[in-house]
Amino acid sequence: MPISSKRAATAAIALSLGLALSACNPTIGTNRSLDSIRQPVVERSTYAIDLAASSSGGLPIPEQGRLADWFDSMNLRYGDRIGIDDATASAAVREDIARIAGRYGLLVSDGAPVTEGYIEPGNVRVVVTRSRAYVPGCPDWSAKLADHSQNATSPNFGCAVNSNIAAMVADPEHLLRGAAGTGETVVMSSTKAIRSYREQAPTGAEGLREISTQQGGQ
Numbered sequence: 001m002p003i004s005s006k007r008a009a010t011a012a013i014a015l016s017l018g019l020a021l022s023a024c025n026p027t028i029g030t031n032r033s034l035d036s037i038r039q040p041v042v043e044r045s046t047y048a049i050d051l052a053a054s055s056s057g058g059l060p061i062p063e064q065g066r067l068a069d070w071f072d073s074m075n076l077r078y079g080d081r082i083g084i085d086d087a088t089a090s091a092a093v094r095e096d097i098a099r100i101a102g103r104y105g106l107l108v109s110d111g112a113p114v115t116e117g118y119i120e121p122g123n124v125r126v127v128v129t130r131s132r133a134y135v136p137g138c139p140d141w142s143a144k145l146a147d148h149s150q151n152a153t154s155p156n157f158g159c160a161v162n163s164n165i166a167a168m169v170a171d172p173e174h175l176l177r178g179a180a181g182t183g184e185t186v187v188m189s190s191t192k193a194i195r196s197y198r199e200q201a202p203t204g205a206e207g208l209r210e211i212s213t214q215q216g217g218q
Helices: 003-024 061-074 091-102 159-168 192-199
Strands: 041-052 081-085 123-134
Touching: 041 061, 061 091, 061 123, 081 091, 123 159
Parallel strands: none
Antiparallel strands: 041 123, 081 123
C-alpha cells in the first residue's frame, strides 16, 4: 500500500474513533462559549393564614398572638414578603399586621399574590412569599472525557460559581432584579465621615515633639 494511502487510512480510523467517542458522550461539545448553561433559578413558595378581624377594626389580641406565633414558626427572615388580602382594605388591620411584622425587620407589601381557597367574610388573609435560589442539575459530572474536538466547555462549567452565588445572596429576588433604592438620603449618615474629617485637629497643631540628641548613649 502506498504511503499516501496509509496516511488516508490512518486519518479515517482516527476520525471514526473520535466520532465514536463523542457518540458515547453526547454531552461534550454542546457549549462552545464561555457563558455557563448552569444559571440560578429562583423558586417562590407561598404560605397563608386566615385571621378574624374585629367589627370595630383591627385584629383582636388573640388573633395578633396567632399571627406572631405563625411568624415564629415560619422563621420569618430577610427576603420574605408579606402581603394582606383584605376585601375591606382596613387601615387598622394593616397597622396591626405591620407592627407585628416590624418585629422581624420586615415591611408589609402593597397587595398580595393570588392564593387558593375562599376567604370567609370578616376574615383577612396574611400571605408570606418566600423565594429560594438554586442551580438545577449541579454538579454535573456526566462528561467522561477531558478533551474533545469541539473545543467546548464542560457541562459542569459554572456550577461552582453560580451555586455559591445562589446560596449566599441574602434576597434571592435580587437575582431577578436588583434592589431598588428609596431615593432618600440620610443626611446624618452621609455626612458623618465628612464631618469627622473636617473636625479632626491637624497633626502639627500642638507643635512638634522635642527630642534630645544626647540620649541613647551616643
